[in-house]
Amino acid sequence: MNGHRFFATLFTVLGKEWRDFSRDRRTFFLSLLVAPLLYPLMFLGIGALTQLRTETQLEKRISVPVVGMERAPNLMKFLASYGIDTRPAPADIEARVRAQQEDLALAIDADFASHWAAGKPAKIDIITDTTRRNSDVLVARVNKVLEHYSNGVGALRLLVRGINPAIATPLQVGTRDMATPEAKNSQFMTVLLPMILTIFAFIGGAHLAMDTTAGERERQSLEPLLATPAPRAALVAGKMLAAALLGLASMLLILVSFKLTATLASGMARQMDVSFLAMGKLLLTLVPLVLIGTALITTLAAGAKSMKEAQSHIMWLMLLPMLPGYALMAYPLKDTAVWQYAVPFLAQNQLIQKITRGEAASMTQWALYLTSSLALAALLWALAVWRYRQEKLAISS
Secondary structure, three states, X not given: OOHHXXXXXXXXXXXXXXXXXXXXXXXXXXXXXXXXXXXXXXXXHHHXXXXXXXXXXXXXXXXXXXXXXXXXXXXXXXXXXXXXXXXXXXXXXXXXXXXXXXXXXXXXXXXXXXXXXXXXXXXXXXXXXXXXXXXXXXXXXXXXXXXXXXXXHHHHHHHHOOOOHHHHOOOOOOOOOOOOHHHHHOHHHHHHHHHHHHHHHHXXXXXXXXXXXXXXXXXXXXXXXXXXXXXXXXXXXXXXXXXXXXXXXXXXXXXXXXXXXXXXXXXXXXXXXXXXXHHHHHHHHHHHHHHHXXXXXXXXXXXXXXXXXXXXXXXXXXXXXXXXXXXXXXXXXXXXXXXXXXXXXXXXXXHHHHHHOOOOOOHHHHHHHHHHHHHHHHHHHHHHHHHHOOHHHHOOO
């Protein structure tokens, strides 16, 4: 194959597809700008909700229903000093907690006073539904205050008996956090950013990739193009490159919008700040995934008889980048194992986490990742070329 002819055809097809795509201004701007505008708004909303939760559940005074509150008046006063007001609980308090009419309640045992006077453990139950996350902050807050009260009274009892309270604490356990400041600040990003970026890298150019194959086939404009003596490999490469550039442009705008949003956000959403150096590394990480996605979608579109049939693949394609994120939530892996960087989606997830944590991947990890990813993209490109060489591709029905 003549190299000059190949690249001439490639860039001709690339220009043609971009001109055709840009004629539909609404579709062009929706494909390019929806994600950069939507996701920063989503993160600003998350930041606002997080701030609201902090104000309403961590700092604001709360009211907790208590069964048998008259059995522990001093405890009720202690809770009130920490912003936890108490009130008598209705008879059906367990049903009310189960029905989410109350977030939690306390139940003081009938023998609380006698056990307390005898120096025995006095029982208090926290009534809650552990399967619902809306009350976990309140439960933790109440539980911490009760624990503080228990430790304080226990220490006083030992002092009354002439015993040093420290004797009841044989170990003093501390934690030395080895996480870097960058890693601490990126905890929010390491969960959501890999999933968002991998999804848009993988299917960011999906509409253009489908339209240039399945759409043109449906409009019967693909057959004249295939009738030309242009190399099929160059045709496929030009169409893929057009879709890949759309995906890369959308991703770059997403990263820039994240950085701009960080200046307006508060609380957890402020952790979205990404340096320009990190953006460059992220783009390098995601370029192979863009190529893999456009090659796979082009192959699938070449086997579809209509645009509607091609679009039916989007649902399961969107799930693929999510799988490593969900798997790592259930079974976290150390990112030191080299084999991970040869697994699509998992490799991108681990590299993005490294970048947002301010850590550097080794040359071996980069080499294995780029080699395996580009090899997979080349294999899918060859499969798409094989599809384009089939005569039935030119038939629209």
